[in-house]
Amino acid sequence: MAEKRSDGGRRDFLKLATLGTAAGAVIAASGDAVAEDARDAAAAADYRETEHVRTFYRLARF
Template sequence: MRREKRASGQGRREFLKLAGLGAVVGTVAAVAGERPAEAAGSAGAPASGYRLTEHVKKAYELARF
């Protein structure tokens, strides 16, 4: 069971590698200025308080209908 799981994890990893996602390396720095907000400003509330980022908010403002 455990072994199978690991094997399938490897298959997935191999697949992702072959799919060429590596071509985006560095993107994180490039979009850093507008990087998605991190979770929960306050410690102790890890799964709460996430806010969709300002740029998304801006898009919503623009896309007013």
């Protein structure tokens, strides 16, 4: 009786590798969007030199 060769393991590996690559691309793309949102939030909380801040600096000089 001839021995049958099973390539199921190799095929399963290639399927999982393809899915893993696609999932990695999706995660990388969503990570960029999250980082961009974080930068926008940080920009909203940035320091702003307003009139009262300039007055404080002027009066606090030694």
